[in-house]
Structure formats: structure tokens, C-alpha cells
Amino acid sequence: MRHVTRITPGLPAGAYKTYQIVQPLATHFRPATCEEVACGAHAHGWRTLVDETAELGQRQAHYIRRQSGRRFVEQRTPEGLTAFTFEPGQRCFGRHQQPLERDPLYFVRGGDWRGNPLGGRPYQHRRGDDWVEDFAEHQDRISRQIERG
Incomplete structure (x- = not known):
């Protein structure tokens, strides 16, 4: 397994959201x-x-x-x-794999790589455009909070 170096977050895991695009081997490859x-x-x-x-x-x-x-x-x-x-x-x-012509899955999860301490269920967007819009709005909220101090 590959070692991953991560920056220590400044806030608890519950203060974060994870935006994830996945293509599981079981459903998106043959x-x-x-x-x-x-x-x-x-x-x-x-x-x-x-x-x-x-x-x-x-x-x-x-x-x-x-x-x-x-x-x-x-x-x-x-x-x-x-x-x-x-x-x-x-x-x-x-063992070789070939991708199927399927759209990836677009998830928004509570928490970060340390886990989801608040226990919220992941939300799956139906369209990539919706996921991008959600991500942009989230980034905008963070930016406004930083500006306010």
C-alpha cells in the first residue's frame, strides 16, 4: 500500500466536507x-x-x-x-480492466480523511454540474467567512 503524507488539519474532522468523484471497479469497469x-x-x-x-x-x-x-x-x-x-x-x-462508459458518482460527505464524527449520510448528486455548483457555493461560503474574520 502506498504511504500518503497529509497536512495536519487545523480544525476537527466534523468541521470539514469531502467532495468526491468515484468510479468503483465493481460498477464502472469490466x-x-x-x-x-x-x-x-x-x-x-x-x-x-x-x-x-x-x-x-x-x-x-x-x-x-x-x-x-x-x-x-x-x-x-x-x-x-x-x-x-x-x-x-x-x-x-x-488482470486488466477497461472503463465502462458510465458517468462517475458524485458524493459530498461530512468530515475528512479522519472520518465523519457527526455521522451524516453522504449525499450523491445526480449530475456532475450539480456537484460542481455545490462545491463552488461551499467554497464561496468559506471565502465569505474568512473575509468576515
């Missing part, structure tokens, strides 16, 4: 083939190094040799690893 996403491994082939001295490496090598159904050349490296070199034109081991 599985795709290597060809559809111009997968480099599919186009040019790839090499997988496996350490068969470890249990995981043994399982990986067994899968590649007996179950993957892919064409490869097997070699030992000077470091004692097993190198599987796969020729181009076959499905890679990755």
Missing part, C-alpha cells in the same frame, strides 16, 4: 484482454524470476510449468533463481 489495453508483456513477452528455495516460489514454478498453459523457456540464473521467459502474443499473468 475485465479486459491484454490486446484491449495494449499490454506490453503481451506485445513483447516477459520474464518472470522465481526463487524455488522458498515455498511460494515452488508453488509459482509448479503453476507456470503445469497449469498456466503458456509457452516459455526455462533457465537457471547465476543467482540460483529460475527464469521463465514467455514469448509475445500470449495472455500475461496480470
Whole structure:
């Protein structure tokens, strides 16, 4: 998981609103083939190094040799690893996704990344223009409050 550096907020989480646009994998994407996403491994082939001295490496090598159904050349490296070199034109081991032509979901939630201590339910705008207008009005309210001191 990627580490996120955040600025420590000056107010409690309940003083904030979060405006969010999301495209969940489950509803806005579908599985795709290597060809559809111009997968480099599919186009040019790839090499997988496996350490068969470890249990995981043994399982990986067994899968590649007996179950993957892919064409490869097997070699030992000077470091004692097993190198599987796969020729181009076959499905890679990755999982590819292709976006569906669906509008994203537009949410306004109470709180910030620390949570929603006031417990309000998220509001979902039906149209992106409404979400933008809500955001602009919220920014305007903040600006006016700052001007007043």
C-alpha cells in the first residue's frame, strides 16, 4: 500500500466536507484482454524470476510449468533463481480492466480523511454540474467567512 503524507488539519474532522468523484471497479469497469489495453508483456513477452528455495516460489514454478498453459523457456540464473521467459502474443499473468462508459458518482460527505464524527449520510448528486455548483457555493461560503474574520 502506498504511504500518503497529509497536512495536519487545523480544525476537527466534523468541521470539514469531502467532495468526491468515484468510479468503483465493481460498477464502472469490466475485465479486459491484454490486446484491449495494449499490454506490453503481451506485445513483447516477459520474464518472470522465481526463487524455488522458498515455498511460494515452488508453488509459482509448479503453476507456470503445469497449469498456466503458456509457452516459455526455462533457465537457471547465476543467482540460483529460475527464469521463465514467455514469448509475445500470449495472455500475461496480470488482470486488466477497461472503463465502462458510465458517468462517475458524485458524493459530498461530512468530515475528512479522519472520518465523519457527526455521522451524516453522504449525499450523491445526480449530475456532475450539480456537484460542481455545490462545491463552488461551499467554497464561496468559506471565502465569505474568512473575509468576515
